[in-house]
Structure formats: structure tokens, C-alpha cells
Amino acid sequence: MQIIQNKKAYHNYKISNNIEAGLILSGPEVKSIKKGSIDLKGSYIIIDKNLEPYLINTYIAPYKPAKIYQQKYNPLQDRKLLLNKKQLKFLVGKQQEKKTSILPLKIYLKNNLIKLEIGIGTGKKKFDKREDIKKRDFERRKRGLIKNLTHHLL
Numbered sequence: 001m002q003i004i005q006n007k008k009a010y011h012n013y014k015i016s017n018n019i020e021a022g023l024i025l026s027g028p029e030v031k032s033i034k035k036g037s038i039d040l041k042g043s044y045i046i047i048d049k050n051l052e053p054y055l056i057n058t059y060i061a062p063y064k065p066a067k068i069y070q071q072k073y074n075p076l077q078d079r080k081l082l083l084n085k086k087q088l089k090f091l092v093g094k095q096q097e098k099k100t101s102i103l104p105l106k107i108y109l110k111n112n113l114i115k116l117e118i119g120i121g122t123g124k125k126k127f128d129k130r131e132d133i134k135k136r137d138f139e140r141r142k143r144g145l146i147k148n149l150t151h152h153l154l
Contacts, residue, residue: 002108003033006040009103011129013121018105019091021116022082023055028063028073033114037061038107045081045102045118047092053081055104055116081116094120 009015025033032038039059047053055078062073083091094100099122106117124132 002106003036003114004038004040004107006043006103006105008041009105009119009121011132012124013101013103013119014124014128015103015105015119015121017090017094017120019083019087019118020110021053021087021118023114023116024080024082025060025114028066029060030114031066032061032063033107034109035063037063040104040107043104045091045104047088047095047102051088051092053083053088053091055079055081058104081118091118091120099123 037060043058044056045053046056057076058079059075061075091102095102101121101123103119103121104116105119108115108117
């Protein structure tokens with residue numbers, strides 16, 4: 001079940017590869033995410049010099065019922081990702097390439113665990129973005145016309 005999708009990432013980047021990763025979270029953070037109190041805008045993933053991947057600049061709202069926890073909670077703290085060695089080597093190689101970004105795309109539940117879908121993206125130019133908007137509008141109009149035609153025929 002999908003909890004949140006990073007629509008800005010799909011708009012600003014051409015996504016080439018997807019990888020599934022786990023997240024190390026505290027209990028109140030898990031409850032907050034399951035409620036949908038998370039924002040991926042401006043988030044990205046880095047791999048530090050110790051080869052540990054981190055999710056940076058992701059806002060997870062404090063969970064209100066956990067009042068004691070809220071006193072020392074930082075909603076924008078870096079969160080460690082869980083990846084296997086093969087995935088980690090792949091991401092290290094992609095991080096070293098020019099003009100590529102490692103981005104969080106979706107947060108979802110899988111077997112009652114919170115998972116993160118990571119994408120490798122290259123930045124889109126302005127004309128690419130306009131082309132995508134034109135295609136989306138055309139598809140929307142086409143669906144509307146088909147719906148109207150079938151409605152009038154019945």
C-alpha cells in the first residue's frame with residue numbers, strides 16, 4: 001500500500017532505475033508515516049565515506065501521542081537506509097557519475113514494513129518538462145472524450 005509519492009522527482013528528473021530499501025525508524029516515526037505525515041519534497045540520498053546510505057532532508061512530523069519523545073525530536077534528521085551490498089555498490093557507482101541524482105520516489109508498506117523506493121534520476125530540461133505536461137493534458141482530454149462518447153452512445 002502506497003503512503004506517499006514524490007511527484008516533484010518525477011517532474012524534475014528522468015528516472016532510470018528503481019531500488020527498494022528499508023528505513024531505520026523509531027516507533028513514533030513509524031506511526032507518523034503510517035498516518036501519512038511525511039514530506040519527500042527536496043529529499044535526496046547520499047552515501048557517506050563509510051559507505052552508509054542516508055535519506056536527507058525528509059520531514060516526518062512528530063507523532064502527537066508520544067509527548068515525551070517530541071521534546072528532543074528533530075523532524076528533518078538524517079535517516080539510515082537498509083540496502084544489500086549489491087545495491088550499495090550500484091548506488092556508489094551512480095553517485096560518482098556526473099549529472100545523476102539519487103532520489104526517494106515512494107514510501108509504501110510491504111508486509112507491514114515501511115519501504116522506500118529509490119530512483120536514479122538525471123535532470124530534465126525545461127522543454128522536456130513542457131513535453132510531459134502536453135502529453136499528460138492530451139491523455140486527459142482523450143479519456144474525457146472517450147468517456148463522453150460512451151456515455152452518449154449508451
